[in-house]
Amino acid sequence: MADGFAPLLAALARPGRPSSDFDLNPGTVLPEGRVLRPAGVLLVFEETPAGLRLYLTKRASHLRHHPGQIAFPGGKVEPGDAGPVAAALREAEEEIGLPRGTVEILGTLDPHETVTGFLVTPVLARLRAPFTPRPDPSEVEAVFTIPFSHLVSGRFRVESRHWRGGMRRYYVAPFGPHYIWGATARMLRALTDRMGR
Template sequence: MPEAFAPLLAALARPGRPSSDYDLNPGTVLPENRKLRPAGVLAAFEETEAGLRLYLTKRASHLRHHPGQIAFPGGKVDPGDAGPVAAALREAEEEIGLPRTAVEILGTLEPHETVTGFMVTPVIARLTASFTPRPEAGEVDEIFTVPFSHLTPASFHVEARRWRGGMRSYYVAPFGPYYIWGATARILRGLTDRLGP
């Protein structure tokens, strides 16, 4: 394993905490019998001369769900998937053209519950071969990378907006022109917390 990935491996070896879109909203009362749909997202890191970089996408602006938002490649577990990891790999191949043969799975973070009713498993991986990013037509407007150095507590802050009649707080981690927020930012914050000082 390349030395550059040592911090990620160390982070995955540390215990994490539960993760959800409700973490910053402790007063939220959730129904006990709610059914969450399983999903997987791929946090794929590539080693470059400048250090590790993480692949993210900007979703197409016309989509019904989360238009224009910054997201990991990924999606819900389909009947043909063996689980969240398989779903993450399949979706990454579809959304950004990343062949699953060019990926090595390093581990997973705690599943993250979203306000849209998904239980998302973040899959941490490294690229083992170069590839040509190819955005899925109609689904992805842009593919970009964020430096590993962006994953520090100083990159994150909390904002709030009105949602379903009340105020909901959430993490944001802006990077250049990209407004990373919501579930994506919360998952990245969970990884950042594991990285330690």
């Protein structure tokens, strides 16, 4: 495998810990006996002469949940899926036209709990063949890449906003016109934490 992926593989070999949308809000009281729905998202990395780039999507503005937000391709585990990895691959094929055979699964991070009741498994993958995104307009407005070095260099910061009667703190990692925040930023922060950054 190309040397550019060595830091990612080393990070996956290190122990991690679960993350959640509540990490920065320790006073949050979560319901007893809550049932989380399993989901998977795909973190697709492409090696370029300038370094690794990570694929992200901008969700369609007409969606009911998280319209216009920056996200990874992925979604909930459906009955026909073998698990979060299969769900992430299926959703990436549906959302951005990524053929399953063009990626190599590198591993997974610890699950992330979202405020919307999902337990999301981040699945890391290497792009093995040229790929031209074909976003599904019913779900995705745009597909783009960012240099992974932007995240590794520690571009995360904490912001806050009013949410459900209180202040909610969350990670952000803006890149150009793209405001990466919330669960997406938190999962990326979990990855860079495992890289020791």
